[in-house]
Amino acid sequence: MTRKITFMKAINEAMDQSMERDERVILLGEDIAGGATIEHLGNEGAWGGVFGVTKGLVEKYGRERVIDTPISEMGYMGAAVGAAATGLRPVPELMFNDFIGFCFDTLLAQGSKMRYMFGGKARIPLTVRTCHGAGASAAAQHSGSYYGLLGSIPGIKVVVPSNAYDAKGLLNAAIEDDNIVMFFEDKTLYGIKEEVPEEYYTVEIGKAKVKKTGTDLTIVTIGKMLYVALEVAEKLETDGVNVEVIDLVTVAPWDQETIINSVKKTGRLIIIDEANPHNNTATDISSVVADKGFDYLDGPIKCICAPNTPVPFASNLEKLYIPNADKVFDLAHELIADLKKS
Amino acid sequence: MSKLDKKNAAWIYEKMNDIRNFEDEVHRIFTSGEIPGFVHLYAGEEAVATGVCAHLTDADYITSTHRGHGHCIAKGCDLNGMMAEIFGKETGLCKGKGGSMHIADIDKGMLGANGMVGGGFPIAVGAGLRNKYLKTDNVVVCFFGDGAANEGTFHEGINLAAIWKLPVIFVCENNLFAEATPQSYSSASKTIAQRGIAYDIPGVSVDGMDLKEVYKTAGEAIDRARKGDGPTIIECLTYRKYGHFEGDEQKYKAKEGLEKERADLDCIQLFREEAIASKLLTKEQADGIEANSVKAIAKAIQFAQESPIPRPEALYEDVYAD
Ligand SMILES: Cc1ncc(C[n+]2csc(CCOP(=O)(O)OP(=O)(O)O)c2C)c(N)n1
Ligand SMILES: [Mg+2]
Numbered sequence: 001m002t003r004k005i006t007f008m009k010a011i012n013e014a015m016d017q018s019m020e021r022d023e024r025v026i027l028l029g030e031d032i033a034g035g036a037t038i039e040h041l042g043n044e045g046a047w048g049g050v051f052g053v054t055k056g057l058v059e060k061y062g063r064e065r066v067i068d069t070p071i072s073e074m075g076y077m078g079a080a081v082g083a084a085a086t087g088l089r090p091v092p093e094l095m096f097n098d099f100i101g102f103c104f105d106t107l108l109a110q111g112s113k114m115r116y117m118f119g120g121k122a123r124i125p126l127t128v129r130t131c132h133g134a135g136a137s138a139a140a141q142h143s144g145s146y147y148g149l150l151g152s153i154p155g156i157k158v159v160v161p162s163n164a165y166d167a168k169g170l171l172n173a174a175i176e177d178d179n180i181v182m183f184f185e186d187k188t189l190y191g192i193k194e195e196v197p198e199e200y201y202t203v204e205i206g207k208a209k210v211k212k213t214g215t216d217l218t219i220v221t222i223g224k225m226l227y228v229a230l231e232v233a234e235k236l237e238t239d240g241v242n243v244e245v246i247d248l249v250t251v252a253p254w255d256q257e258t259i260i261n262s263v264k265k266t267g268r269l270i271i272i273d274e275a276n277p278h279n280n281t282a283t284d285i286s287s288v289v290a291d292k293g294f295d296y297l298d299g300p301i302k303c304i305c306a307p308n309t310p311v312p313f314a315s316n317l318e319k320l321y322i323p324n325a326d327k328v329f330d331l332a333h334e335l336i337a338d339l340k341k342s
Numbered sequence: 343m344s345k346l347d348k349k350n351a352a353w354i355y356e357k358m359n360d361i362r363n364f365e366d367e368v369h370r371i372f373t374s375g376e377i378p379g380f381v382h383l384y385a386g387e388e389a390v391a392t393g394v395c396a397h398l399t400d401a402d403y404i405t406s407t408h409r410g411h412g413h414c415i416a417k418g419c420d421l422n423g424m425m426a427e428i429f430g431k432e433t434g435l436c437k438g439k440g441g442s443m444h445i446a447d448i449d450k451g452m453l454g455a456n457g458m459v460g461g462g463f464p465i466a467v468g469a470g471l472r473n474k475y476l477k478t479d480n481v482v483v484c485f486f487g488d489g490a491a492n493e494g495t496f497h498e499g500i501n502l503a504a505i506w507k508l509p510v511i512f513v514c515e516n517n518l519f520a521e522a523t524p525q526s527y528s529s530a531s532k533t534i535a536q537r538g539i540a541y542d543i544p545g546v547s548v549d550g551m552d553l554k555e556v557y558k559t560a561g562e563a564i565d566r567a568r569k570g571d572g573p574t575i576i577e578c579l580t581y582r583k584y585g586h587f588e589g590d591e592q593k594y595k596a597k598e599g600l601e602k603e604r605a606d607l608d609c610i611q612l613f614r615e616e617a618i619a620s621k622l623l624t625k626e627q628a629d630g631i632e633a634n635s636v637k638a639i640a641k642a643i644q645f646a647q648e649s650p651i652p653r654p655e656a657l658y659e660d661v662y663a664d
Binding site for chain 1: 378379380427430431432436438439440441442443444456457458459460489490492493494495520521522523524526527528529591593594596597651652654656657658661
């Protein structure tokens with residue numbers, strides 16, 4: 001049997017193994033080691049990141065490869081783009097995805113466009129790790145989910161793992177990839193423990209995963225919304241409704257084939273996305289399926305997203321903010337009403 | 343500039359105590375699990391917020407940081423409303439929707455604690471532009487940390503304030519660390535004050551543990567700003583009593599030497615001794631202020647605990663103005 005490790009440790013292990021395999025891989029970020037230049041610490045990190053995701057790496061690879069930066073997101077993210085364009089494989093950490101505004105230019109106008117603008121000559125093997133998600137009482141500026149925003153930019157790939165196995169394999173794949181890959185970690189998943197192989201492996205970027213097969217209704221999820229869908233699927237099963245649950249895994253470019261094939265079978269589609277409800281991944285999937293899969297649909301496509309508000313601090317409101325099984329269950333019932341009559 | 347007299351000494355001593363007691367209590371309650379989320383405590387740095395804000399009225403603005411409770415209290419925000427906000431209650435200053443990192447009260451000229459490090463610089467510049475445009479003599483104080491000084495917004499913000507001669511005072515709370523990273527590592531300029539040279543504005547370093555020094559320096563800079571003579575950088579050397587946030591092991595703090603000596607200073611105790619010695623406060627008065635402050639904070643906690651949580655509909659409110 002494989003051992004069980006946390007989602008956080010799986011991510012840490014991917015960085016560790018990728019650094020071991022390839023000297024060009026370096027890490028940059030605020031307090032990813034912590035305690036730079038403090039004598040009594042030396043090569044010992046004071047933090048290993050705010051959540052401890054990079055713990056232990058500075059001790060193993062040194063401060064030349066695990067680089068603490070000043071609070072200068074524009075500076076170090078741009079530097080990571082520059083270093084990637086010239087041959088390194090940097091893995092910068094943006095502590096929270098909500099800080100994207102402080103470094104957006106480097107990704108939006110620089111990194112993502114270089115290869116295209118340079119006539120295909122440049123490669124930007126850059127992996128940006130960041131965390132997202134509500135549910136930690138981190139309030140409006142530390143809880144958003146902005147993978148869809150990044151995913152709308154040509155030239156950037158975006159992955160959102162839902163479990164430890166995928167997290168490790170996707171991060172390895174991201175670091176091997178010659179493009180900018182944004183790697184989104186849901187901070188509320190860091191503690192979950194799962195079986196993860198010790199050896200190095202990759203999980204394919206761009207491929208969705210069917211987590212449960214079914215014939216009556218397709219539910220597509222992003223990140224931890226998978227668990228909401230699985231809960232709903234189990235409940236519906238007792239009503240005799242057979243749900244297919246698909247973990248999108250990659251938000252950009254997302255796997256049209258797997259989803260459209262599923263809708264061909266089920267005729268009904270719900271998408272759960274924790275992002276705000278407009279111009280997000282769910283609306284994009286909905287629009288593509290309405291276009292390419294129109295003939296297979298037996299009813300409207302339903303998107304279940306966070307409301308059109310920032311993330312509130314008060315715990316009771318934050319709970320309401322996040323899409324939950326009750327909401328999905330009610331909508332699913334509407335969608336399958338005709339099925340139950342027949 | 344108003345001199346440090348008996349009246350404002352009493353006000354300052356009260357606010358210093360309110361901040362310390364507020365933070366010590368939040369620390370205690372957070373540890374018990376009653377307060378969720380991220381909390382960054384201001385304890386230890388009281389002389390900065392109070393020594394600066396003593397010169398301000400409700401018509402002057404401040405921008406704050408993630409470590410904002412001290413600025414709020416010094417700017418006159420309601421203690422009950424603040425505590426309720428940190429508890430996520432409907433009676434909070436922001437209806438429980440902001441939390442510790444986003445406490446704000448625009449009516450008091452408090453433009454918000456800020457979860458984005460470096461977020462305050464341009465906001466302060468904007469408020470300064472407003473003050474100048476409307477021909478008021480009001481000022482804006484932008485509080486920021488040593489770590490925040492390495493964001494691009496610092497440079498853009500100060501340059502704008504300087505070329506437009508805006509009434510903005512940039513007050514750096516240099517507590518030696520940004521999270522677990524020392525200021526000496528992350529800034530190429532030895533001091534933050536010396537960066538004033540680059541923008542041709544005054545930059546001064548003061549002992550942020552010495553209330554009287556902060557008070558005097560801030561008063562001069564604020565006077566200059568009110569007269570239309572433009573911005574100043576004031577760097578206050580200080581130290582935070584607790585970790586970066588609640589739960590921080592603080593392995594990076596020194597166990598001995600100069601830094602430890604600094605850590606052992608208590609700006610409130612220092613001011614108490616100094617104020618009594620120079621007859622700004624009597625001992626009885628100081629004792630009375632301390633006792634009242636403890637009571638006020640206990641009342642704030644009770645208020646927060648007894649307040650209702652927000653109504654569910656509040657989730658959808660206040661996204662747009664009507
Ligand atoms: C734009 C942005 N980058 C990073 C952070 C994470 N962060 C929060 S506080 C902090 C350290 C701030 O240090 P400093 O400015 O010195 O203030 P102090 O905490 O010492 O009061 C960091 C890096 C953030 N909140 N926002
Ligand atoms: Mg600091």
